[in-house]
Amino acid sequence: MNYIEINKIKNKINTLFLENALAANATEPFSLERSSLINLKEIKKKGYIFIKEGTVTKILSRPDGNIQFNLFYSFNDILGLIEPVDIPSFHFEYRAMTDITGFWIFLDWANQYIGENSELMIINLQREIFWKDLINKLLSLGATEKVYYLLIIISEYRFINEIATGRGIPKFVTHDVLSKVCGISREQVSRIISRLKKQGVVKGDKNGGLIIVNSLYLANSLDIDFNSVD
Incomplete structure (x- = not known):
């Protein structure tokens, strides 16, 4: 299942x-x-x-x-x-x-x-x-992969539970929150998110959160498929 x-x-x-x-x-x-x-x-x-x-x-x-x-x-x-x-x-x-x-x-x-x-x-x-x-699994990843992974699981959880209509991260999941969750510095998180924005993988929304434009990029980076996890 x-x-x-x-x-x-x-x-x-x-x-x-x-x-x-x-x-x-x-x-x-x-x-x-x-x-x-x-x-x-x-x-x-x-x-x-x-x-x-x-x-x-x-x-x-x-x-x-x-x-x-x-x-x-x-x-x-x-x-x-x-x-x-x-x-x-x-x-x-x-x-x-x-x-x-x-x-x-x-x-x-x-x-x-x-x-x-x-x-x-x-x-x-x-x-x-x-x-x-x-x-x-998060514990075994490097800094960049940890941020990717957390963006995916929070976004997928909210989408699957119909908390959100699209895939994204709400504004209360700040860079500070992500850094504490991943066990890396806030500056590292900011650099990773900035790079994803430049690559067009994510973008900011009008409410101060993030919209994941290319979730496939993140998923392929980590080989994750929520539809096939038993």
């Missing part, structure tokens, strides 16, 4: 989860401002966050001080459902990249629902494993 299929099934199953929670009066509206830190342990005392709008990143802080992007959650994702693979001396940090809106889904009702509908846990775990595999 490739990621597009996983995503379609995930959206269907997660939407049904929310619809049942709303019908059972087991929800409460939820919102969070951009850049806010999220305490996952505190969240799970109350329930799970069903994201309708916005993006949450999961950052892995290593003992040597390096910060590595680990995963991100957006439309129709459930925050807190899958436990992080918590390695001793590593620290996971969750932060809102945008304003977030959605619903609390209360713990007691949700846990009973999950116990009776195991496919909810299975499909979300498949989605998490898929993205972990992609990020693991």
Whole structure:
């Protein structure tokens, strides 16, 4: 099963989860401002966050001080459902990249629902494993390839999830964000993006983001095909 299929099934199953929670009066509206830190342990005392709008990143802080992007959650994702693979001396940090809106889904009702509908846990775990595999590849790449790779996976995620109508990078994914995710300097990121603009691979949009004009160039540079990943 490739990621597009996983995503379609995930959206269907997660939407049904929310619809049942709303019908059972087991929800409460939820919102969070951009850049806010999220305490996952505190969240799970109350329930799970069903994201309708916005993006949450999961950052892995290593003992040597390096910060590595680990995963991100957006439309129709459930925050807190899958436990992080918590390695001793590593620290996971969750932060809102945008304003977030959605619903609390209360713990007691949700846990009973999950116990009776195991496919909810299975499909979300498949989605998490898929993205972990992609990020693991990021670690093995050089500086230029890391930027290419991140541009592709963020753009494809947003397009596949229908967060965006085209392939591109929103303005909140700044050069500073890309540098921290890739573990390289901001200046290196700026040079790589500038070179891609000169080559006509990307261009700026009116909102301060990037439009990927030639995604095939990036994909061919890294031999990536989202339609054939098992």
